[in-house]
Amino acid sequence: MIGFFALFCGATVANIFYAQSLVAQIAHDLHVPVALAGSVSTITQIGYGTSMCLLMPLGDLVDNRRLALAASLIQCLALLGILFSTNATGFFIAAFLLGIGAVSSQIVLTLSTHLTPPEQRGRVIGSVMGGLVTGIMLSRPLASLLCAHFGWRAIFALSAAVMAATLTVLSRVLPSYRPVSTLGWGAAVASTIGLVxxxxxxxxxxxxxxxxxxxxxxxxxxxxxxxxxxxxxxxxxxxxxxxxxxxxxxxxxxxxxxxxxxxxxxxxxxxxxxxxxxxxxxxxxxxxxxxxxxxxxxxxxxxxxxxxxxxxxxxxxxxxxxxxxxxxxxxxxxxxxxxxxxxxxxxxxxxxxxxxxxxxxxxxxxxxxxxxxxxxxxxxxxxxxxxxxxxxxxxx
CATH class of the missing domain: 1.20.1250.20 (MFS general substrate transporter like domains)
Structure with missing residues (x-):
């Protein structure tokens, strides 16, 4: 199961970085103004940062399984939105939601540590993070390669298929983990800042x-x-x-x-x-x-x-x-x-x-x-x- 977690996290986080190699092609195809061309790649990262700050603390409050599946479903829908986008506005909305859904990788990583004995926790973290980092490093060259042969939408079509498959498997193998907490969402976010x-x-x-x-x-x-x-x-x-x-x-x-x-x-x-x-x-x-x-x-x-x-x-x-x-x-x-x-x-x-x-x-x-x-x-x-x-x- 840890091997699948590594694959899932790598595929999930890779979605954040695909657009970095495709800025020029996407901006040209969707008629994005030159001044906003850089936003093609940064909007997804903004969504990811937002979800880590505002959604990841929910892992201490609600069932981690449901949270991870919901975030992964958002990614699948966002990938379809990007794939069929015909203008800059539609692309930016879908790209932001793609980043929001990427928090599922961090939720799965955290959940894996709850399911692991302390003496094996480092090995599990290393295995899952190895998959995650591999996804990041392969994302840019893979996006460039597919774009050169099939256009910029090809990588998002492939990713949509991969994420749909991994979501199906995840729904069957991911166990539930229900934290015991009486905090509300706002209090959890505030306490996150207070931990530092x-x-x-x-x-x-x-x-x-x-x-x-x-x-x-x-x-x-x-x-x-x-x-x-x-x-x-x-x-x-x-x-x-x-x-x-x-x-x-x-x-x-x-x-x-x-x-x-x-x-x-x-x-x-x-x-x-x-x-x-x-x-x-x-x-x-x-x-x-x-x-x-x-x-x-x-x-x-x-x-x-x-x-x-x-x-x-x-x-x-x-x-x-x-x-x-x-x-x-x-x-x-x-x-x-x-x-x-x-x-x-x-x-x-x-x-x-x-x-x-x-x-x-x-x-x-x-x-x-x-x-x-x-x-x-x-x-x-x-x-x-x-x-x-x-x-x-x-x-x-």
Whole structure:
């Protein structure tokens, strides 16, 4: 069942990113004004961010099975809306709903942790996240490939069929999980925000992974521009480069097993250090014109980011199970905002300073993350030496 969860989450989240490779084609076909062309891809991400903030906390209140199935059904209907859209307004409405429905991936991930013994939780998170990340990394090259041969609607037709099939299977295999809570929806959303200042492990993992996700998005925003301009790589070549980067997702299952062994803190430090080194190597490779080392750096960078993500989710999902969905909502919403910031910074730094400016900014962020990690480790060691608890339990 975990393998199917991984497949479902990968297919679900991939829907958010298909349009990123098809902006020009969609905008031309639906007569989207030039000033709004960028919205073709961002509207789905806005929907996803909205659902994580406002709908994911419901995982602590209502039956997770019904919530996941309802969100997945929204995605299926939204894909049909995109497939048959004839104007920009219809496309934007359907694209926003597509992002709303993508929250089903996070609900299924959270539910899988409720169904798993604590000693196996990291392995399950790693397996599901491996599928999710693979879906993200394959989404852009797959969309580009199908568009080149069958037009931009082809990927949404394929996805509609896949999501309909997975929804059918999900309705049969997904067990119910009914949380015991007396909170209303508004109180749950408000308490989600309140968890951030009160739960130190949540803040720390948001800091680490938020920074890495910003770095990740800066890299993958600037890399296609570098490949096309500096190396003269074609669109197909850029897609192959992205496929190579997807190899980093293979680290997720291994990271889950490492987390279950209790090696979260040292693994976090190694991941942060590796990202720092890979930003330096990526910057040098781009400026010096070494495509092979740039590809290797991309794979290592992706792997390190995914490993740290598993460490973060293993930590967060190991806290109070009665607030698990809200912890995940706070964590993922912050990561989404950091990723969006990274995309903007990636474009801005590349336009104004080239690849060196983009990777220089990435390196600076990675250095701040490393310093923060060292500070946190030293603080926890002092607290342990003084007989205090370095990790206070989160409030219920």
């Amino acid at each position: 200042p009160r739960v130190r492990p949540l803040r720390e993992r948001m800091f680490y992974q938020g920074g890495l996700f910003c770095i990740f998005n800066m890299f993958w925003t600037g890399a296609p521009l570098l490949l096309q301009g500096r190396f003269g790589v074609s669109q197909s070549g850029i897609a192959l480069f992205a496929l190579a980067g997807a190899g980093g997702a293979m680290a997720a299952p291994l990271a889950g097993r490492i987390a279950d062994r209790g090696w979260i803190v040292p693994t976090t430090g190694i991941a942060l250090l590796l990202v720092f080194l890979m930003t330096l190597l990526s910057g040098w490779s781009g400026v010096a014109g070494h495509l092979l080392t740039l590809t290797a750096a991309a794979i290592a960078l992706d792997a390190a980011v995914q490993v740290n993500q598993i460490m973060g989710q293993r930590t967060i999902f190991g806290l109070d199970p009665t607030i698990r969905a809200r912890l995940g909502a706070a964590y993922m919403t912050f990561l989404f905002l950091c990723g969006a910031t990274g995309s903007v910074l990636g474009s801005w730094t590349y336009v104004h300073g080239g690849w060196a400016a983009t990777m220089g900014t990435d390196t600076a962020i990675a250095a701040v993350l490393l310093l923060g990690f060292v500070r946190n480790v030293r603080r926890d060691r002092r607290a342990t030496a003084e007989g205090l608890s370095p990790r206070p339990a989160p409030p219920r």
